Amino acid sequence: xxxxxxxxxxxxxxxxxxxxxxxxxxxxxxxxxxxxxxxxxxxxxxxxxxxxxxxxxxxxxxxxxxxxxxxxxxxxxxxxxxxxxxxxxxxxxxxxxxxxxxxxxxxxxxxxxxxxxxxxxxxxxxxxxxxxxxxxxxxxxxxxx
Amino acid sequence: xxxxxxxxxxxxxxxxxxxxxxxxxxxxxxxxxxxxxxxxxxxxxxxxxxxxxxxxxxxxxxxxxxxxxxxxxxxxxxxxxxxxxxxxxxxxxxxxxxxxxxxxxxxxxxxxxxxxxxxxxxxxxxxxxxxxxxxxxxxxxxxxx
DNA sequence: TTATTTTTGCGACATATTTGCAATATTTAG
DNA sequence: CTAAATATTGCAAATATGTCGCAAAAATAA
Numbered sequence: 001x002x003x004x005x006x007x008x009x010x011x012x013x014x015x016x017x018x019x020x021x022x023x024x025x026x027x028x029x030x031x032x033x034x035x036x037x038x039x040x041x042x043x044x045x046x047x048x049x050x051x052x053x054x055x056x057x058x059x060x061x062x063x064x065x066x067x068x069x070x071x072x073x074x075x076x077x078x079x080x081x082x083x084x085x086x087x088x089x090x091x092x093x094x095x096x097x098x099x100x101x102x103x104x105x106x107x108x109x110x111x112x113x114x115x116x117x118x119x120x121x122x123x124x125x126x127x128x129x130x131x132x133x134x135x136x137x138x139x140x141x142x143x144x145x
Numbered sequence: 146x147x148x149x150x151x152x153x154x155x156x157x158x159x160x161x162x163x164x165x166x167x168x169x170x171x172x173x174x175x176x177x178x179x180x181x182x183x184x185x186x187x188x189x190x191x192x193x194x195x196x197x198x199x200x201x202x203x204x205x206x207x208x209x210x211x212x213x214x215x216x217x218x219x220x221x222x223x224x225x226x227x228x229x230x231x232x233x234x235x236x237x238x239x240x241x242x243x244x245x246x247x248x249x250x251x252x253x254x255x256x257x258x259x260x261x262x263x264x265x266x267x268x269x270x271x272x273x274x275x276x277x278x279x280x281x282x283x284x285x286x287x288x289x290x
Numbered sequence: 291t292t293a294t295t296t297t298t299g300c301g302a303c304a305t306a307t308t309t310g311c312a313a314t315a316t317t318t319a320g
Numbered sequence: 321c322t323a324a325a326t327a328t329t330g331c332a333a334a335t336a337t338g339t340c341g342c343a344a345a346a347a348t349a350a
Contacts, residue, residue, distance in 0.1 A: 003211045019296055019347050039337080051299045056338060072217030072275070087229060092267045103261060112254050113276060120246060121281035128217075129274050137268035164316050164327055184306080196330045201307060 004087050005032060009067060012084075016065045025048045027058045028067070032085070035100045036078035072128055077139045090129040096138035103131075150230050151205060154212060157229075161210040168195045171214070172203045175231070180245055181216045181223035191283060215274060235274040241283035248276075 009028050010020050018024075026049055030042055042055055050058075059079055062068035066084060070077040071091065078100075080086070088110075094100040109129070117124035154173050155165050163169075165215035171194055175187055184204070195203075206226055211229060212222055215222045218238045223245075225231065235257075237246040254274070262269035 021297060021347070023298070035223065052337090053300080053339075054298055057297085069181065072222075072273070077217065088166075092265055092269070094264060094267075095270070101265060101267065103265060106257070107259070107263060109257050112251070113274075116248060116251060116254070117237065117278065120237055120248060121284075122239075122246065122276070122278055123284050124237070124276045124278035124279070125240070127276040129258075129272065131262055131267070131269045131272040133262065133267055133269035134272070139266075139268050145273055162327095166316070166328060168329070197306095198308075198331080199329055202328085 001115050008084065012065055012067055018061065018065070021056050024058055024061075026050060027055065027062070028081075031068055033080060034080070036080040038076060038078045038089070040144070041081065069126075071131060090131070092131045092133065092135070094135035094138055095132050096141075098133055099135050101135065154230065157210055157212060162208065163210070168199050169203055169206075171195060171206070172200065173226075174215055176224060178227050179225070180247070181218070181225040181236070183221065183223045187224065210254045214271075216273065218277075235276070237278065237280070239280035239283055241279055241286075242275050244280050246280065 006028070009025075013024065013084075026046060027042065030045060033036065039055065039059070045051055046055065052110050059068060059070075062079075063070070066082050068079050068081050071080055086104045090100045090109075092103055093099070094101070113127050114124065115127075151170075151173070154162050158165050158169065171191060172187065175190060176182065177242065178262050184200065187200055191200065204213060204215075208215070209226075213224050213230075215234065216225055219256075233250050234247045237248055238244070239246070258272050259269065
């Protein structure tokens with residue numbers, strides 16, 4: 001699974017006429033098997049392995065060829081791999097501790113989204129659903145206090 | 146209705162220990178009864194009535210006390226009043242022409258969100274749903290071309 | 291391996307957002 | 321209503337975030 005994702009990634013680059021480079025592999029690996037991660041964190045982690053400009057160019061490319069996308073969490077955004085490399089899902093983000101909990105795809109929810117779009121004659125290509133609140137842990141703490 | 150929103154706004158400021166100021170009223174009025182609006186537009190419109198720094202401080206305050214919030218539309222974000230001052234709703238945003246279409250609250254959708262949160266022992270306080278795609282107009286154009 | 295094509299790092303920009311502080315407006319107390 | 325106390329504003333400067341051009345380095349093609 002690990003290996004196959006990288007293989008798919010390389011193929012995706014090639015079929016889109018882009019080179020397989022060190023920077024792209026590093027960034028891909030940073031994104032793989034992770035929670036959504038911010039540009040800033042990526043930058044901090046990869047500081048001496050790639051440049052800021054390259055990171056932005058890399059993420060832009062990843063979006064273009066459908067490898068990664070930006071997830072909006074409240075005000076900021078973070079990056080995560082697309083459904084091709086991880087299952088389609090949405091997030092619960094805890095406003096207290098910052099934890100981001102992925103939630104599994106819900107057929108009913110997805111169907112509803114399509115249905116609502118249709119009602120408006122709108123051809124939806126993608127969507128984000130972000131839910132904010134308190135995770136079970138923080139909720140417990142709040143109650144105690 | 147017009148007046149009552151402003152009254153509620155003033156009360157909200159006061160109960161949160163903040164002054165009712167000219168700038169805050171202007172910004173509130175700019176947001177009222179509008180589509181989500183970008184910082185840039187607000188800035189352009191209010192250029193000679195308030196300063197950039199004040200606008201940012203105002204919007205931050207509005208978020209803090211639950212008067213307005215940032216809506217992420219694809220990569221950028223815009224500002225709009227919260228449900229307290231406008232009905233709860235979500236958006237369809239056209240990736241071609243940039244139009245933002247508000248969609249009316251859908252009971253089933255809202256219920257589903259709560260239900261999913263519950264499953265994860267998560268106490269949801271708010272959520273955003275953003276759908277991107279082509280509006281009917283742009284879709285027609287694309288087909289023709 | 292060499293030639294060709296792409297990508298990277300760097301520094302300079304451009305834009306977006308935040309901060310400190312003195313001046314001004316708002317609120318409070320009388 | 322006025323004066324004192326407190327909160328907010330504008331301005332200029334500092335940071336943060338994102339983009340660009342170009343020579344050097346890496347990847348691909350021959």
